[in-house]
Amino acid sequence: MRRINIDRVKPGMVLGKTIYGYNYEMLLNKGVIITENHITRLKNKGFFKIYIDDEETADVVIEDPISDKIRIMATKDVLKTYTITQASLEHIEADTTEAIIKCINTQKIKRAFQENLAFKQLCKDMNAFVDEIMNTDVLSGLNSIKSFDNYTYEHSIDTAIIALIFGKRLSLNREKLKQIAMGEFLHDIGKIFIDEKIINKPGKLTPDEYEQVKLHTIYGYELLKDIGDIEAASAHITYQHHERQDGKGYPRGLRGNNRLDRGMIKYTDQEKIILIAEIAAIADFYDACISDRPYRKGLLPDFVYELIKSGSGTQFNKELVECFLGVMPKYPVGSEVRIKNGINKDFTGVVMSLNTQQLSRPKVKLLRDAKKNKITPFEFDLSSNSSIDMECIS
Ligand SMILES: [Fe+2]
Ligand SMILES: [Fe+2]
Numbered sequence: 001m002r003r004i005n006i007d008r009v010k011p012g013m014v015l016g017k018t019i020y021g022y023n024y025e026m027l028l029n030k031g032v033i034i035t036e037n038h039i040t041r042l043k044n045k046g047f048f049k050i051y052i053d054d055e056e057t058a059d060v061v062i063e064d065p066i067s068d069k070i071r072i073m074a075t076k077d078v079l080k081t082y083t084i085t086q087a088s089l090e091h092i093e094a095d096t097t098e099a100i101i102k103c104i105n106t107q108k109i110k111r112a113f114q115e116n117l118a119f120k121q122l123c124k125d126m127n128a129f130v131d132e133i134m135n136t137d138v139l140s141g142l143n144s145i146k147s148f149d150n151y152t153y154e155h156s157i158d159t160a161i162i163a164l165i166f167g168k169r170l171s172l173n174r175e176k177l178k179q180i181a182m183g184e185f186l187h188d189i190g191k192i193f194i195d196e197k198i199i200n201k202p203g204k205l206t207p208d209e210y211e212q213v214k215l216h217t218i219y220g221y222e223l224l225k226d227i228g229d230i231e232a233a234s235a236h237i238t239y240q241h242h243e244r245q246d247g248k249g250y251p252r253g254l255r256g257n258n259r260l261d262r263g264m265i266k267y268t269d270q271e272k273i274i275l276i277a278e279i280a281a282i283a284d285f286y287d288a289c290i291s292d293r294p295y296r297k298g299l300l301p302d303f304v305y306e307l308i309k310s311g312s313g314t315q316f317n318k319e320l321v322e323c324f325l326g327v328m329p330k331y332p333v334g335s336e337v338r339i340k341n342g343i344n345k346d347f348t349g350v351v352m353s354l355n356t357q358q359l360s361r362p363k364v365k366l367l368r369d370a371k372k373n374k375i376t377p378f379e380f381d382l383s384s385n386s387s388i389d390m391e392c393i394s
Contacts, residue, residue, distance in 0.1 A: 001053050003336075011039070012034065014032070015053070045147050046294070048147075048297070057367075060350055060351075067132060070128055078157065080118030084112065085119075126181055133177075138326075138329065141332035162283035166282070166327060169327050183280060190218065190222075215251070240254060255272060258313055258319060285316075286304055302392045305325075329351075341388060342388045346370035348372075364380045
């Protein structure tokens with residue numbers, strides 16, 4: 001199996017993973033032979049990348065960090081929690097930041113959120129979600145199939161998965177992991193209080209629009225801070241996930257000390273970012289960057305991996321970045337790659353499997369030569385070819 005851009009999907013190819021619609025109804029079942037009509041429909045619905053099963057990559061197994069069942073359950077809960085709360089905002093006219101904050105703190109909005117059946121369900125489903133992630137040690141690949149419409153919800157689930165695997169690596173206890181999951185599910189909920197035209201704008205934001213988007217951190221925190229089922233730490237993920245170690249983040253310009261202060265978390269501290277929000281900052285950045293958006297294509301995973309490395313110490317907690325490099329492969333399984341040097345220079349193929357000892361030096365199955373001609377596929381192990389460089393191409 002491999003993941004390819006929708007532009008390169010051809011009729012006759014076999015779908016590798018089931019695709020779901022906005023309400024998580026099944027759009028196309030895995031195993032279906034793709035037609036021209038399917039491709040047009042998927043493009044119109046804003047799908048960018050899908051999974052294909054073919055003979056060449058039949059032995060490439062992309063393991064999901066989470067089952068379809070649990071992913072759909074959690075994504076539906078998040079989607080409904082957002083949309084039902086958003087529906088309660090109708091007829092509310094508040095156009096200044098202060099007026100919006102005042103409105104968020106009214107009983108009407110708080111109740112719409114807290115008494116929302118979807119939110120109650122989310123609280124219940126949390127355990128099953130955390131349980132499943134506990135069986136995963138590293139992420140072989142990220143498997144959500146995002147479209148324009150479901151981006152926010154899939155993004156919330158994917159950031160939760162990344163952050164929980166981090167949390168597990170750091171041996172955080174179950175309480176903390178649940179706080180992470182809840183905080184990640186709802187980290188961008190403040191966006192429902194911002195004009196949809198700005199949130200869904202297909203082009204670059206103006207400075208004023210960008211200032212408004214930044215407020216989603218404050219709005220989200222105002223909504224969650226006194227909800228009984230939400231721990232203070234989870235609300236602070238919403239508040240702090242765009243803060244940076246060097247104090248140049250938003251909304252408060254908090255700072256980090258680039259260390260793992262596991263036992264020293266004080267939620268009332270006005271200066272310091274809490275650890276689980278520092279985890280959220282990396283998870284959020286990674287997933288937002290690799291995802292395709294209406295205004296830009298997703299960045300390639302190896303490039304985003306390097307961006308996180310280069311942000312270590314300034315944007316991201318240095319010790320956490322070290323941990324990130326131990327759970328997130330530079331080249332996810334199923335990615336298409338190109339060899340950059342050596343006798344196989346410009347050969348292309350697909351990442352087959354990871355070497356757990358050297359996560360960034362996987363086994364690759366090479367399928368095409370430098371002239372793009374099909375070759376008899378052969379396995380190439382980067383861990384035993386240390387001078388060879390490689391890059392993702394899709
Ligand atoms: Fe955000
Ligand atoms: Fe986000």
